Amino acid sequence: MRIALGLLSGLVFGLGLVISGMSNPAKVLNFLDLAGTWDPSLAFVMGGASVTAFIGYRLVWRRPAPALDARFDLPATTRIDRPLIAGAVLFGIGWGLGGFCPGPAWTALPLLAPGTLVFLPAMLAGLWIGARGKTLTILNPKGAQ
Amino acid sequence: MEMAATEFTPWASLGGGVLIGLSAVMVMGLFGRIAGIAGITNGFLGAVVPMSGAPRDRDWRVAFLIGLIAAPLVLMLGGGTVEQTVPDNLARMALAGLLVGVGTALGSGCTSGHGVCGLARLSRRSLVAVLTFMAAGFATVYILRHVLGVS
Numbered sequence: 001m002r003i004a005l006g007l008l009s010g011l012v013f014g015l016g017l018v019i020s021g022m023s024n025p026a027k028v029l030n031f032l033d034l035a036g037t038w039d040p041s042l043a044f045v046m047g048g049a050s051v052t053a054f055i056g057y058r059l060v061w062r063r064p065a066p067a068l069d070a071r072f073d074l075p076a077t078t079r080i081d082r083p084l085i086a087g088a089v090l091f092g093i094g095w096g097l098g099g100f101c102p103g104p105a106w107t108a109l110p111l112l113a114p115g116t117l118v119f120l121p122a123m124l125a126g127l128w129i130g131a132r133g134k135t136l137t138i139l140n141p142k143g144a145q
Numbered sequence: 146m147e148m149a150a151t152e153f154t155p156w157a158s159l160g161g162g163v164l165i166g167l168s169a170v171m172v173m174g175l176f177g178r179i180a181g182i183a184g185i186t187n188g189f190l191g192a193v194v195p196m197s198g199a200p201r202d203r204d205w206r207v208a209f210l211i212g213l214i215a216a217p218l219v220l221m222l223g224g225g226t227v228e229q230t231v232p233d234n235l236a237r238m239a240l241a242g243l244l245v246g247v248g249t250a251l252g253s254g255c256t257s258g259h260g261v262c263g264l265a266r267l268s269r270r271s272l273v274a275v276l277t278f279m280a281a282g283f284a285t286v287y288i289l290r291h292v293l294g295v296s
Binding site (some may be wrong): 002003004005006007008009010011012013014015016017018019020021022023024025026027029030032033034035036037039040041042044045046047048049050051052053054056057059060061063065066067068069070071072073074075077078079080083084085086087088089090091092093094095096097098099100101102103105106107108109110111113114115116118119120121122123124125126127128129130131132133134 | 158162180199219239242253
């Protein structure tokens with residue numbers, strides 16, 4: 001049941017990415033190009049997704065626990081720290097260079113564009129390196145986490 | 146490669162966005178977790194390579210990824226078309242992928258985790274992350290297209 005419904009959730013997310021245009025780097029890069037061929041469509045994706053999740057979360061949180069797990073497990077960190085800002089800056093630069101963020105990079109995989117086939121392994125390597133680097137003292141002087 | 150203008154598609158984008166939000170609600174209601182693609186990808190990575198801090202509930206995460214990858218194929222089988230133009234400068238795409246991966250790991254989330262789920266939870270941390278990566282994205286495209294003249 002967990003597998004089948006996990007698969008269905010991923011399918012719905014992926015259909016959303018493709019239908020919305022978020023999985024098309026040309027559209028993402030044009031969204032980020034305020035001074036040029038600006039395409040505001042992606043603001044509608046973000047708006048539609050976060051408003052739906054805002055309402056839906058409040059409905060499911062009325063239950064004592066999720067349907068297929070013991071408890072709700074939400075990120076507990078509220079600190080706005082150096083790794084958060086540094087990570088978001090690096091992420092934004094990469095997003096502006098390639099037009100892909102992680103979800104769209106996965107949905108682009110079966111279309112086998114050369115740019116995707118280079119981006120995706122590089123992203124996986126980056127996630128792995130980043131997970132190791134997160135413990136570096138430069139970014140995290142107090143050694144938290 | 147010439148990155149031409151793209152058509153403004155408010156309704157398709159809003160509809161697709163609602164589907165993304167619906168999926169985030171399914172993941173919360175079923176598994177009690179944030180539908181962040183970064184965390185879901187880490188579930189898969191933790192299953193194939195040693196990785197500290199990778200999530201332990203891998204089953205639904207790997208299944209989710211398969212669904213995500215299958216989505217464009219399902220849409221095409223249903224007679225739909227998938228429009229996609231990917232930059233073809235491979236060095237640029239390698240750097241982009243690396244930065245997105247490292248940035249996601251350091252910043253504890255991406256467009257979906259901070260952007261959709263974090264904003265829906267009214268997390269101040271996520272709002273700061275979203276405003277920061279949007280600003281960096283706008284600045285990067287501005288420099289690329291209007292200073293360096295690269296499309």
